[in-house]
Amino acid sequence: MKALITTWLAAALLxxxxxxxxxxxxxxxxxxxRATPIAVVPxxxxxxxxxxxxxxxxxxxxxxxxxxxxxxxxxxxxxTTRDEVRFGDWRALDARYLVVGTARQExxxxxxxxxxxxxxGERRMLGEVVTASDxxxxxxxxxxxxxxxxxxxDIRGAFSTQIAYVTARGTGEDIRFVLHVADADGHNSQxxxxxxxxxxxxxxSPDGRKLAYVxxxxxxxxxxxxxxxxxxRVRATSFEGINGAxxxSPDGRKLAMSLSKDGQPEIYVMxxxxxxxxxxxxxxxxxxxxxxxxxxxxxxxTSDRSGGPQLYRHDLASGESERLTFTGNYNxxxxxxxxxxxLFLIHGGDRGYQVARQALDSGRLVVLSDSSQDESPSxxxxxxxxxxxxxxxxxGVLGAVSADGRSSFRLPSAEGDVREPAWSPxxx
Amino acid sequence: MARHDxxxxxxxxxxxAIVLHLGILLFSVMRFPEQEEAPPTSSIVQATLVxxxxxxxxAQQAEEARSRALAREAEEQRQAEEAERQDDEAEQAxxxxxQRQAEExQQQREAEAREREEALRAADAEAQRRAEQAEEQxxxxxxxxxxxxxxxxxxxxQRxxxxxxxxxRxxxxxxxxxxREAEAERQRQAAEQQRQExxxxQRQRExxxxxxxxxxxxxQRQREAEAERQRQAxxxxxxxQEAQQQAEEQRQRExSARRAAEAASQGxxxxxxxxxxxxxxxxxxxxAANSFITLVRRAVEQAWVIPSNSPEGASAEVSVRLGxxxxxxxxxxxxxxxxxxFDRSVVQAVEAAAPFRELRELPSSVQRDYRQFNLRFxxxxxx
Numbered sequence: 001m002k003a004l005i006t007t008w009l010a011a012a013l014l015x016x017x018x019x020x021x022x023x024x025x026x027x028x029x030x031x032x033x034r035a036t037p038i039a040v041v042p043x044x045x046x047x048x049x050x051x052x053x054x055x056x057x058x059x060x061x062x063x064x065x066x067x068x069x070x071x072x073x074x075x076x077x078x079x080t081t082r083d084e085v086r087f088g089d090w091r092a093l094d095a096r097y098l099v100v101g102t103a104r105q106e107x108x109x110x111x112x113x114x115x116x117x118x119x120x121g122e123r124r125m126l127g128e129v130v131t132a133s134d135x136x137x138x139x140x141x142x143x144x145x146x147x148x149x150x151x152x153x154d155i156r157g158a159f160s161t162q163i164a165y166v167t168a169r170g171t172g173e174d175i176r177f178v179l180h181v182a183d184a185d186g187h188n189s190q191x192x193x194x195x196x197x198x199x200x201x202x203x204x205s206p207d208g209r210k211l212a213y214v215x216x217x218x219x220x221x222x223x224x225x226x227x228x229x230x231x232x233r234v235r236a237t238s239f240e241g242i243n244g245a246x247x248x249s250p251d252g253r254k255l256a257m258s259l260s261k262d263g264q265p266e267i268y269v270m271x272x273x274x275x276x277x278x279x280x281x282x283x284x285x286x287x288x289x290x291x292x293x294x295x296x297x298x299x300x301x302t303s304d305r306s307g308g309p310q311l312y313r314h315d316l317a318s319g320e321s322e323r324l325t326f327t328g329n330y331n332x333x334x335x336x337x338x339x340x341x342x343l344f345l346i347h348g349g350d351r352g353y354q355v356a357r358q359a360l361d362s363g364r365l366v367v368l369s370d371s372s373q374d375e376s377p378s379x380x381x382x383x384x385x386x387x388x389x390x391x392x393x394x395x396g397v398l399g400a401v402s403a404d405g406r407s408s409f410r411l412p413s414a415e416g417d418v419r420e421p422a423w424s425p426x427x428x
Numbered sequence: 429m430a431r432h433d434x435x436x437x438x439x440x441x442x443x444x445a446i447v448l449h450l451g452i453l454l455f456s457v458m459r460f461p462e463q464e465e466a467p468p469t470s471s472i473v474q475a476t477l478v479x480x481x482x483x484x485x486x487a488q489q490a491e492e493a494r495s496r497a498l499a500r501e502a503e504e505q506r507q508a509e510e511a512e513r514q515d516d517e518a519e520q521a522x523x524x525x526x527q528r529q530a531e532e533x534q535q536q537r538e539a540e541a542r543e544r545e546e547a548l549r550a551a552d553a554e555a556q557r558r559a560e561q562a563e564e565q566x567x568x569x570x571x572x573x574x575x576x577x578x579x580x581x582x583x584x585x586q587r588x589x590x591x592x593x594x595x596x597r598x599x600x601x602x603x604x605x606x607x608r609e610a611e612a613e614r615q616r617q618a619a620e621q622q623r624q625e626x627x628x629x630q631r632q633r634e635x636x637x638x639x640x641x642x643x644x645x646x647x648q649r650q651r652e653a654e655a656e657r658q659r660q661a662x663x664x665x666x667x668x669q670e671a672q673q674q675a676e677e678q679r680q681r682e683x684s685a686r687r688a689a690e691a692a693s694q695g696x697x698x699x700x701x702x703x704x705x706x707x708x709x710x711x712x713x714x715x716a717a718n719s720f721i722t723l724v725r726r727a728v729e730q731a732w733v734i735p736s737n738s739p740e741g742a743s744a745e746v747s748v749r750l751g752x753x754x755x756x757x758x759x760x761x762x763x764x765x766x767x768x769x770f771d772r773s774v775v776q777a778v779e780a781a782a783p784f785r786e787l788r789e790l791p792s793s794v795q796r797d798y799r800q801f802n803l804r805f806x807x808x809x810x811x
Contacts, residue, residue, distance in 0.1 A: 024801040025745075026725050029808040031732030031777070066736060096733065096776055120779030153735065154768040384737075404736050 035068035035406070036152065039095040039119075042072060043112065044080030044102040049137060053103050053112055056141030057148065060159045060185065063400065064149065064384060065407025070095055082115050082124055090119045097125075097152060101144075109133040112140055116148050125151050138187055158382040159184055162424040164192070164202040164211055165389075165398060169416035179213060181228065184380070184423070186398065186411035192226065202420060203246050208427045212236065212246040212255060223257060225272070236270065245289045250296040256280075258288035258301075267301050267314065280314050281321065287312075291335050300324065300334040300343060311345060325358060327365040333376060337403070338383040344403075346374055346388075355388050355401055368405035378423040379403075387411070387421045668715075676708065713791040720798055723786050732777035734807050735769040742770045743806040746778055750799040756782035762802065774805040 040058040061067040070093060079085045080102050090098050101114030109132055116126035126147055132140035139160065146157030161184045169176050177199045182189035193199060197216035204211060205225075212225045221243045226233035237243045241260035248255060255270045259277075267280040267287045281287040285305035292299050298315045305312075311325040311334040325331035330348025337344065337357075347356035347365060352372030358365040373391035380386070383403055390399045392410065396417035401408040683704055742765040749757040759778040764771045787795055 024721070024798070026721055026728075026801060026803050028725060028728050028732060028774075028777070028803050028805045030729040031734040031773075031805075031807055033734055033736065036733050036735070036773075091780070094780075096780065118776070118779075120776055120782075152769065152772070153737065155737065406736060 035066060036097070037070060037093075037095050038067045038097040038099070038152075039070040039075060039090060039093065040099040041075060041078050041080070041101075043100075043114070044078075045104040046102075049103055049105065049110060051137040051141065053137060053141040053144070054099070054101070056138055056185075057099060057145045060142065060145035061149065063185070063407065063409050065402030065404065066149070066153055066384070082117060082127075085117060087117075087119055087122045095119050097148075099148060106131070110137055110140065112144070114144055116151055138183060142183065142185075155384060156382050156426070158380040158384065158423075158426070161381060161427055162208075163378075163387055163398075163411075163421050164204065164424070165421040166199050166202065166419045167416045168198075168396075168419065179211070181211075181424075192228065192231075200420060201245050202422045203248055204422055204424045205248050206250055206252040206425055208425045211422075212248065214244050214246065223255070225255075236272070241265075242288075247290045247292055247299075249292050250294060256290035256292065256299055258290065267299065280316075280319075289333050293336050294338060294340040300336065302332040302334065311343065324360070324363075325365070326363065327358070331356075331358075331365075335377055335379050337379055338381055344368075344377045344379050344386050346377060355386055357386075357403065357405075366405065368401045368403070369399065369408060371399055374399070376420050376422075378421050380423050381426045385423075387423050389419045389421055672711070679704070679707075709791055709793065713794040716790045717794060717798060720784070720786055720790055721801075724781070724784055724801075724803075727781035727784065728777050728803060731780035732805070733773055735767075735773050738770045738773075738807070739765070739767050742767055743804065744771050744774050746774055746803045746805065748778055748801055748803060750782075750784060750787055752787075752795070752799070754782075754784040754787035756784075774803070777805070778803060 038061060040054050040061070042052070043054045046052055046054060058069045062069050074093065076089050076093075077084075077086070079100050081100060085098065085100065096119055098117045098119050099114060100117070101112060103110060103112045105111075112130045112132065114126070114128060114130070115124055117124050128144075128147065130140050130144060142159040145159040149155065149157035149159070162181050163184055163186070164179065164181045167178050167180060169178070175196070177195050177197065178191055179193040179199050179202060180189045181192055192211065193213075193215070195215060195217045199216075200214040200221075202211050202213040209229060210225055210227050212223060214221050214223055216222075218238065220238065220240065222238035223236040223243050223246050224233050225236050236246070236255060237257065237259065239259050239261035242258060242265050244258045244265070246255050246257045249269075253272055255272055257268055257270060258265045259268050260266070262279070264284055265286045265288050266282060267290050269278045269280060270276070271278075280290075280299070281301070281303070283303075283305055285303055287301055287303045287305075289302040290299045291301070293313075297317065298313050300311050300313050302309050303312050303321075304310075306323065308329040309332040310323055311331050312321045312323050314321045324334070324343065325345070328347055328349050330346075330353070332346050332348075334343045334345045336342075341361065342357050342359045344355065344357050346353050347367060349367070351367075353374050354367045354372065355369040355374045355377045356365050356367045368386065369388065369390070371390040375389045377386045377388040385400050385402055387398060387400045389396050391397070396419050398411040398418050398421050399408060400411060744761060744765040745763040746759050747762045748759050751757050756779060759775050759782075761771050761775065787798060790798060
């Protein structure tokens with residue numbers, strides 16, 4: 001009898017234990033902050049094409065700082081469709097995602113088919129056929145990169161955007177300034193304007209169709225607005241003294257700039273259609289480099305009113321300016337992040353002039369770049385990257401750094417000094 | 429009166445006188461104890477009291493005594509006169525004896541009254557004297573107190589003056605001492621600085637060597653720590669095993685005793701044997717389950733790549749279902765973070781960590797219970 005009771009007790013204990021297990025929750029508090037491993041397998045048939053599309057995707061993802069693409073020589077196999085994929089093999093390589101595809105010529109253009117797969121979940125996340133005309137193969141690669149990037153990170157990709165920059169070649173009398181527009185990865189560079197005199201401060205219109213810039217081609221500096229498709233251009237301002245640092249308002253109807261027509265350089269806003277000017281700042285110090293907040297209600301600008309250059313924010317409704325930067329003696333060339341919550345800027349400190357980011361709510365400033373002669377930061381439209389001019393050896397080159405500082409790289413570019421990069425908006 | 433007597437004869441007046449005298453006698457005898465007792469005792473009692481009580485009381489009491497005595501005197505006089513009048517009325521010359529007696533009594537009473545008066549006066553004087561004495565004493569005490577206070581104040585002033593002087597002297601000494609110390613400190617600091625500079629040079633020379641040594645040490649330490657960890661883990665395991673074994677042995681001892689007793693009467697050896705195995709299995713299952721949970725946690729943490737743009741404080745819960753051999757059936761978000769990339773990363777982590785083959789190491793009876801559980805992802809420690 002006693003034995004029977006004990007047996008029942010043991011049985012009840014086991015049952016009770018199983019009931020408790022039903023609500024078992026395990027806490028996971030640790031993880032890795034490394035970039036996500038991904039494998040972009042060379043596309044089947046890609047060898048015959050003028051561009052290696054899979055390589056373009058690989059490089060784009062690597063430069064974003066979000067991904068750590070697997071090197072090709074580490075791949076056991078090169079499947080081109082989902083049916084060929086043996087997920088176990090890719091799991092063994094710790095690839096979380098896998099991109100496979102084919103690329104072939106079709107008529108005058110190209111037909112690219114690709115699939116994005118979740119290796120552990122063994123499911124297809126994307127599958128698409130992309131056609132590209134001759135000369136658009138790189139663009140197709142950027143487009144696919146954008147799709148993959150967004151599918152995994154939920155952030156719109158900015159690989160299909162462009163950058164404008166100025167190069168200076170030659171010396172003395174022979175010096176030549178050229179304004180370029182290229183793909184965001186530095187390829188496909190196109191010449192927009194060439195001049196014996198300096199070209200400065202290119203700025204993209206919000207629709208990505210026009211560039212405003214400063215040219216010294218006439219007697220004195222003037223701000224021009226140029227249509228990129230037609231090449232037509234108009235001179236917006238040519239006041240006596242400085243005409244500089246044009247910046248488009250988010251609605252594309254106004255241009256903020258720095259003019260010294262009334263004495264010291266001050267910030268003005270020009271209504272492009274009406275061609276009238278509104279002066280925003282009025283003091284005895286230098287105010288320049290305006291940049292609009294994404295909501296268009298305020299601008300940041302650089303001013304030396306406190307001694308050294310610092311960033312200030314001008315509220316258009318109240319007409320008041322407040323100082324934003326307090327870290328160090330040099331903070332200039334502020335540019336809003338697309339979400340309006342932080343500023344990218346050039347911070348001068350012990351290690352020279354570096355690209356930094358300052359959160360607007362906390363005021364905390366974080367240096368992003370590891371170079372020391374950085375200038376002219378410009379933010380990608382999705383806010384994940386910053387492009388800037390810096391020095392490599394004796395010449396100016398373009399650098400880029402991810403917005404969290406995790407990844408940085410140099411952009412390939414033409415010979416000569418490269419300056420004044422400007423990242424385009426999304427180009428639809 | 430004689431005429432009257434003559435008219436009525438001597439018999440009746442004589443009888444009447446006798447009766448009167450007897451009445452007077454009787455009356456006086458009856459009154460006497462009262463008159464004699466009350467006044468002296470009360471006055472004496474009052475006098476005694478005076479000596480123990482305060483002077484004001486004494487005076488008042490003496491006054492009271494006096495007034496009471498006077499009142500009594502008046503009463504007695506009145507009574508005496510009354511008696512005399514009665515005597516007169518009865519028969520003036522009737523009984524010389526009776527008259528003399530009455531007169532004697534009167535004299536005696538008067539003498540007594542005088543005595544009392546004197547006693548009262550004396551009490552009065554005494555009370556006065558004592559009051560004066562008390563007053564004098566109080567004045568004296570006051571004077572003494574004043575004198576003492578004055579002396580104390582003087583002594584105090586002197587003491588304070590001495591203390592101030594002492595304090596000043598001590599402060600002077602302290603200042604001198606401080607100056608000496610400061611000087612010594614300066615010298616020491618100078619020496620220290622020199623020594624530090626030398627030491628710094630020496631330190632820098634040594635630092636390179638030290639760094640190398642440190643690295644070696646660190647490696648050594650790590651090796652040792654690792655060995656130690658292993659040792660501890662082993663020891664822990666051993667301890668657990670021993671504890672388990674002991675418990676088991678204890679239980680078995682009890683069991684066998686009980687079994688022996690029961691076996692004698694019932695012969696259920698085999699049943700008991702089977703039951704003890706069940707309990708041991710439950711315990712083992714619990715241990716295995718704990719190590720399975722730890723293993724799942726480690727594997728998932730290892731596999732979790734937290735997206736770089738995760739919102740601060742993001743957390744998500746994933747419900748996990750496993751197949752019979754630990755393969756992942758489903759991993760689904762039961763509570764999302766609101767961030768798609770974060771949610772994907774946690775599901776990926778589970779998928780990358782699976783399968784959890786160790787499920788099969790659990791006792792078959794509980795395997796089923798660990799085929800479903802939740803994982804709560806909350807990054808607190810990014811590595």
